[in-house]
Amino acid sequence: MKGYRALTRATARAALTYRFNLLLGLGAVLVQLVALLAVWRVILGQSSVNGFTWPQMRAYLLVAFAAGTVVSVLGDFRMAFRILDGDVALDLVKPIDYQKARLAEAIGGLWIEVILIAVVVGAALVIGGGVDVPAGPALALFAVSMLLLVPLKFLIVYVSTLACFWTQNYTGVQWARLAVVNLLSGALIPLVYLPGWLAAVAQWSPFAGLTSTPALIFLGQVDPLHGLTLVAVQLGWVVVLWFGARLVWRAALRRLTVNGG
């Protein structure tokens, strides 16, 4: 445990070193936030659609921004480079678990992401006015959902990064992941707007937990029982992916070739 805490601390201190990737990741999510806010303001200006009013959609998009910024930038490219360079060999000889170590690093980068979220959401609230905050129990459930988002997102990024053991082209894998996550998590558009079959697939996929679940709970669009179910699905995927990732890792290690040192 002590080793992992040290990794978390080290990443937390080094986080600012990666400000280029940090700003790059933030820029994409921020541009999407601005564009979607502008478009929905026009669409929902006259009437509500699919149960979303303009203030609700605004709150949805702000939660989506926060969810999209958490665990977005610090872990994946470094892990990818280490695999592609062969530096991963050094990680393998350390007497700690590889997957837990990467999670510890992802947690270490959280503080800077939380600050960025606070700045952007704060600015949005100052410019456009406040949003309705849900009542106590729903707020607690929202907090739980946001906490579960950290391991869930880490695991999705982690598993996709393991693809580097099979391909040299990490960028392609990353782009494909971003595209799929953007659509199926509800970050681009709430899932109810998607065609029925696609919405159903997205709803039960691990991706819904990345935006849709916390956002719907925050808006009070789901009753408490439904909200609990959604969070349970989130938790279920965290468990499944945690052990699934170990299987992928075992298969990946058999592929590893490191050329001398």
Place this chain on the structure above:
Amino acid sequence: MRTVRLYLRLLGAHFRSLMEYETDFLILAVATVLMQVVNIVFLAALFKTVPAINGWTFWSVLMMFGAVALAEGVGSLFFDGMWQLAWHINRGQLDYYLVRPYPVALQSSSAAIGINGLSNVIMGSLMIGAGLTHVDIAWTPWRVLLGVVLLISSIVIKLSINLATNAVSFWLASPTPLFAFAMHQVGDLARFPLSVYPMALKAVLGMALPFAFISFFPVAYLLETGQSAWLGLLTPLVAAYCAGAAALIFKRGLRRYESAGN
């Protein structure tokens, strides 16, 4: 002519090295297609809720998305090397380019090939094509010609902005083109009708960084939609202005270049 022939040969060399990694090539191409498919699904879902946004239909916005994809695609496929300029400056590697009898900007832009551009060129063309078949335009030879001029101008604007923002690296001396990437991302805002944005953003996208002339204004002019459709006619002028400004910025920047010494 010799310039173009040499340019294609430079690119060809990179293309051959790229083909050595066939799977990687496919992954990137497929991922780019996937990104555009997600965009189309998103637009379709959005326009199921309303027939039009400020008078803009699904097909017209699809054309704007397509125009941005096409311009980006041409930039990646034929001029991807620009994005390595910052790295080359930082490492002092521009020396090699300076001693060769060929324009430095062209040597730099041909230094890489982004195969994702191929997907974007194809997807962007398909999106523009699909949009054109579903909108009502009275085609005359004059209008066809104008459409082609607008398309070329739109691509020139994107390339010029890429070159100008990357040339800023001559002053910043950072190894990564952060400024250029940030501006590239801002350009994604221009995929939507400009009228949805507040005044300040309209000014930025219409004048300071004329991304709106890549997609919105040319489409607005062709479809005669919106209050300022005539502004689309300015696209070739904006393109000429951008190209001139980019060339000037690059030339000024190059004068600041300092070799790392060997």
